[in-house]
Amino acid sequence: MKALLPLSLSPQIHAVGQYLVRRLLTIIPTLIAISFVIFAVLDLAPGDPTSALPETIRPEIRQQIRKAMGLDEPFPVKYGLWMRQFFINEPLSLIENAFDIQIGDGEKRLRVTSWGSRGVPVMDMILERVPQTLWVVGLAYLVAIVIAVPIGVVSAIRQYSIFDQVGTFISLIGYSIPTFFTGLLMILLFSVKLKWFPMIYDTNLQIVDWNSFVEQLRQSAMPVAVLGFFQAAILARFTRSSMLDNIPMDYVRTATAKGFRERYVVIRHILRNSLIPVVTLIALGIPAIFSGAIITEQIFRVNGLGALLIGAIQLNDIPLVQTVTFIFACLIVAFNLIADVIYGILDPRIRYS
């Protein structure tokens, strides 16, 4: 293991590197297990993928279609083929597209294709939808962090003040009211009554000038607000309790006793330590906010990943559903790892051993 990294790195970085390698190695079985679960659930499920085809197709042709789709193979063979497509063919095609190069015989390589849209590679469909989701989810998360962390900090410093009580109450409401209800309420208030924002998100909007940019901001306002409010509620609660854990610590008393001003102690001592778990939670929450976007996209008709998944489920488009679900799972695994690594980098007390 030691030979994997140059010795010139500082011990801490070196330890993180070693830890990273070890964790990356454990990720492989995890991902295989997850892919197996997702594949098995979808494959062993009752229901015939040809059932969505027109009734007029004769049974023997139906049988041929099933054979062409590779549905007659035994389960392990199907799983093996899917694994090869997903872990080898798809990344290769992605690299080819990204760098505009040719690796081997690209034409012959079998890609995971959609059943719903007749042979369009699933990955292409997904890549088409990613920008919309990323825009909404990313903005919402930024808004949530910017709002929640200061509120949590002030709430904790002024514990039991009016600000704290109101803030705590609102954040409890924020994470108790489901996003699909806040979304509908916002539509009711801001689209129907006040007519400030459009009710439906227009994905075809091209940002070419200032006006279209403003239009993009207007139509993003409500989806971002709904998702952001929910996340902010969770983050604010967490920041507050993390601050409260640190305030009674001895090092805080030492700093105050040395005569530092309160502001300095709060920012340089308490905040720095309290934010370590908050940053971890922020990383861990990214996959969840992607799932949350499934609902938000449905409310505002944002044409993103979540909408793609719902549409695929309704059309019984198994390859598309498998891929999107697996991508969600990869996000969870990846951000778990990122959170662990960030935690170790920020908190030198954590030893990777």
Next chain:
Amino acid sequence: MAVGTETASAENLASELPQRQHRTLWGDVWLRFRRHNLANVGVVVLVLLVVGVLAGPLIYTVDPEYSFIVDDIDSINQPPSVKYPMGTDDLGRDTLARNLFGGRISLAVGVVAMFVSITFGTLVGVLSGFFRRLDNPLMRFTDLMLALPSLPLLLVIIMLFRDTLKALLGPELGIFLLVVLVIGILGWMPTARVVRGSVLSIKEKEFVEAAVSVGTREPVILWQHILPNVLSPIIVSATLGVAAAILTESALSFLGLGFPSNVPTWGRLLFENKDFITQNPWLVIWPGMFISLTILSINFIGDGLRDALDPRQRR
């Protein structure tokens, strides 16, 4: 911390005999819970909601599926009035009656799914905390389950198995069982982790050591010494589990993948009526408000219970 069997049975005695000075664990918990104002508000609201949906349809005997268009062509999308206390929907059906029936199902889903996830979570947690050999495999399994994206999987599983179970057990019971089982099975992991943590720490306590040293057998230690002491985290996660399950069911129904349209859960009502939001906003306000109130009150109660059951706060 040591709660033997005597205190568990004394709990009922103590509440019946207030003149006794003896203080019990659960009596203390109750006292601390009563001091938590928001939690008390939560209890009142939740009791009102539960009594309302249970007794409501017995008092307010309007058929939730009956369309008043038959009597009066103008009775669609009515705002609240004396005749229709919550108005009517786009097919002229009474919104109050639909919400009352929907509430029954939403709450039932929450409670039953919670039982599924708590039973499973407690089982896994206790086994992996108590038996060293099971710990690693069970916790790896828990980690794997936690890495599964739950909402997409829920949607997929319900979509795929809906028709089979519908054919097997009928549209209502089949979907109910499916929704409840899937929510329960994808939601037990946090409970298992919390319970495992508690079991691990209690296992090292002196009273367990004492029990072991006098030759108590393992099952007895587990049932009589460890399980009563991990009740607090189980109760808290059960409470919050009900809220989570109701929320999940509503989300599924809101996406159109929960109950069929003749079973109007609150989430389903939101899904059906969201397109009529401009004509009759009341249609979404009522079910949304009921879901939010339920979850909010359960979360308040959960917060209160967590504080009340926390031994560090004991006076």
